[in-house]
Amino acid sequence: xxxxxxxxxxxxxxxxxxxxxxxxxxxxxxxxxxxxxxxxxxxxxxxxxxxxxxxxxxxxxxxxxxxxxxx
Amino acid sequence: xxxxxxxxxxxxxxxxxxxxxxxxxxxxxxxxxxxxxxxxxxxxxxxxxxxxxxxxxxxxxxxxxxxxxxxxxxxxxxxxxxxxxxxxxxxxxxxxxxxxxxxxxxxxxxxxxxxxxxxxxxxxxxxxxxxxxxxxxxxxxxxxxxxxxxxxxxxxxxxxxxxxxxxxxxxxxxxxxxxxxxxxxxxxxxxxxxxxxxxxxxxxxxxxxxxxxxxxxxxxxxxxxxxxxxxxxxxxxxxxxxxxxxxxxxxxxxxxxxxxxxxxxxxxxx
Ligand SMILES: Cc1ncc(C[n+]2csc(CCOP(=O)(O)OP(=O)(O)O)c2C)c(N)n1
Ligand code: SF4
Ligand code: SF4
Ligand code: SF4
Numbered sequence: 001x002x003x004x005x006x007x008x009x010x011x012x013x014x015x016x017x018x019x020x021x022x023x024x025x026x027x028x029x030x031x032x033x034x035x036x037x038x039x040x041x042x043x044x045x046x047x048x049x050x051x052x053x054x055x056x057x058x059x060x061x062x063x064x065x066x067x068x069x070x071x
Numbered sequence: 072x073x074x075x076x077x078x079x080x081x082x083x084x085x086x087x088x089x090x091x092x093x094x095x096x097x098x099x100x101x102x103x104x105x106x107x108x109x110x111x112x113x114x115x116x117x118x119x120x121x122x123x124x125x126x127x128x129x130x131x132x133x134x135x136x137x138x139x140x141x142x143x144x145x146x147x148x149x150x151x152x153x154x155x156x157x158x159x160x161x162x163x164x165x166x167x168x169x170x171x172x173x174x175x176x177x178x179x180x181x182x183x184x185x186x187x188x189x190x191x192x193x194x195x196x197x198x199x200x201x202x203x204x205x206x207x208x209x210x211x212x213x214x215x216x217x218x219x220x221x222x223x224x225x226x227x228x229x230x231x232x233x234x235x236x237x238x239x240x241x242x243x244x245x246x247x248x249x250x251x252x253x254x255x256x257x258x259x260x261x262x263x264x265x266x267x268x269x270x271x272x273x274x275x276x277x278x279x280x281x282x283x284x285x286x287x288x289x290x291x292x293x294x295x296x297x298x299x300x301x302x303x304x305x306x307x308x309x310x311x312x313x314x315x316x317x318x319x320x321x322x323x324x325x326x327x328x329x330x331x332x333x334x335x336x337x338x339x340x341x
Binding site: 014019024052055 | 072078083085087088089091092095098099102244246286287290291
């Protein structure tokens with residue numbers, strides 16, 4: 001079975017650097033880049049949505065990437 | 072999920088501190104509204120004053136930012152004048168159980184068909200961390216720097232005893248449960264309450280080191296100290312010290328205020 005992929009985006013203008021995403025993500029997708037959270041590697045994301053739901057600042061979006069099953 | 076469709080984007084980012092749990096509760100409310108497919112124009116979101124009270128400023132519904140403790144009084148008028156509206160009150164622990172305590176219990180007693188989401192961070196966040204009616208015994212606040220000598224209200228049990236149709240409690244860490252409870256609350260006829268333990272790193276976390284000083288520490292503290300209500304029934308008072316008991320406290324079908332009021336109206340015409 002093919003692994004599902006997700007696009008993880010941090011809107012840095014709204015990020016307040018609380019580090020909730022950094023510590024909560026089970027796949028360590030986020031790292032702090034100076035003041036803001038930034039995405040280390042979206043490929044590791046399993047789409048659990050914990051970061052999206054727990055970011056108090058509406059700064060994270062996780063969207064499934066459409067993949068062609070015949071690829 | 073696209074939260075932006077429900078936000079007043081020109082008012083963002085919001086004023087809540089980094090790591091504040093209030094934004095997590097607001098997101099759960101918006102997800103639930105999205106799941107239920109409610110029209111924005113059919114929703115009225117009402118608050119009193121406090122950090123929690125800032126919520127209406129950020130959402131693109133019909134909104135009222137009222138006086139401290141009085142959100143439920145305004146909501147009562149609104150619901151009776153326009154029963155088709157989905158009326159949602161967001162309120163802090165101080166707003167709901169100190170200055171607004173009587174509005175809260177009497178709206179529960181009347182079983183008015185409104186939804187109340189209590190952002191319970193157990194402190195007055197906005198005004199600098201004073202003790203609230205839900206600050207736990209011996210915990211610190213700026214007005215009780217050596218520990219709070221009072222006992223705390225249990226908001227969920229208070230609402231249940233006062234006559235609410237639906238009462239559930241969760242924490243800002245347990246977002247899946249929060250979504251589930253807020254949905255049940257919104258769908259329930261009668262006074263429905265979801266109490267969400269929220270994390271206030273700036274006022275509560277700063278004073279009470281055991282929860283951790285940062286929002287993320289406080290979330291993990293909630294994770295570690297949460298006890299489901301079913302399990303709590305078999306635990307002693309000592310074992311429950313400092314634990315966060317969560318779950319559905321009551322879910323019952325009883326006549327709501329509008330039902331009884333229409334009977335009274337009919338009787339008056341006989
Ligand atoms: C009549 C009146 N009394 C006092 C205040 C000052 N005041 C503003 S917010 C607040 C308490 C807020 O605490 P809470 O309701 O728990 O909300 P939080 O800020 O923690 O979300 C107080 C006492 C006020 N605005 N109006
Ligand atoms: S949870 Fe949100 S606000 Fe906090 S660091 Fe991550 S992106 Fe920034
Ligand atoms: S969805 Fe889950 S795995 Fe993906 S980035 Fe967010 S927390 Fe990490
Ligand atoms: S003072 Fe507390 S409740 Fe208010 S915004 Fe800051 S963290 Fe949130």
